[in-house]
Amino acid sequence: MSAYLVACRYALLALAKNRLAAVLLVAFIPMWITVAKTLTTPETFPFRLRATGTWLRAGGDEITMISGSLNAVSLLVGFLMFSAARRTRAFDRRLTAAGYPRTALVGAKLTALLAASLLVSAYATAWMLLFWSPLQPLLLGVAVLADCLVYGAMGMCLALFLPGEVEGLVTIIMVSIIDLAPQNPVASTTADKALVELLPSYGSLQTSLAAGFTRQATLSPLLTHSMVWLTVMTVTALAAFALRNRTHQPSARPHDDG
Incomplete structure (x- = not known):
């Protein structure tokens, strides 16, 4: 237990020393949410919630704020864990x-992932609640947390294969754009296509929309989509970490009796 606690302390210190991530947390998330809410049309849009098949109507500013928030937290936590x-x-x-x-090192990394995801998701959800009153705020927070965990695990995975921070940041940005842009019901006509179910943020966005505009506790997208992405990314990252940090024991040589 002491080895785990020491490893946790150093893992959390590594996160806290990332000044760029701290600046992005304090400034980038509020700015993104504010821009999405104030500059997007409040006109009501009809859209089909693919997870339940229900048709809903919601303001374009609120839908875009949800999508923008997920985009912001995915970039931040993904880059933070990658770095x-x-x-x-x-x-x-x-x-x-x-x-x-x-x-102990593996446990510390998982603890750091959870801590970073909880902090960022709570901060982003709080900012959304300043502008908007979703019908299920707790479920909204859970959905944002799930997206943070998925991209945090993805950042850990990419760190084992990409050579530098620039490559990692660009990769995470591009994945997040390709992930969330086609899913926004306001900005895209592909949001109801079957292929969007394969994207990392599908579960979080569907649950966030359900949390915002219905009273139905829609958890199936998180359990059937987000959990799959989180499991695959985490297992890949930890397996690669274990392989790269194997301890080689010297082979015992037989004694020469002669």
Whole structure:
């Protein structure tokens, strides 16, 4: 337990030292939500909630604010976890080579992912509540948290394969754009296509829309889509981490009796 607590302390410190992420958290998320709410038309749009098949009507500004919030938190948490995992990569190798338990390091990384996701999702949800009163605010927060976890795990995964922070940031930006742009019912005509169910933020966006404009507790998109993405990204990242930080035991040579 002590090894896990020490590893957690260093993992959380690595997150806290990322000044760019702190600036983005304080400034980027409020700015994005404010712009989406104030500059998008409040005209009511009909759209079909694909997860339930129900037709809903909602203001374009509110729909865009939800989509923009998910875009903002996915970029922030994805980059934050990518940067932290990349900066501690060499240190992790030295620790495991010295005999530090890998299970403690893995547990610390999962704890850091959860802590970062909780902080960012709570902050983004609070800002949305300043502009808008969704019918199910708690469910909205859960949906935003799920998106943070998915992209945080994705950032950890990318950190093991991409060489630098620029490559990681660009990749996360492009994935987030390709992910959320086709799903916005206001801006895209493809939001009701079957292929959107394969995108990482599908579960979070569908649940967020349900939380905002219905009283139905729609959890199936999170359980059947977000959980799959989170599991795949997390298992891939942790498996790659374990393989790259294997400790090689010297083979015992047979004694020469002669």
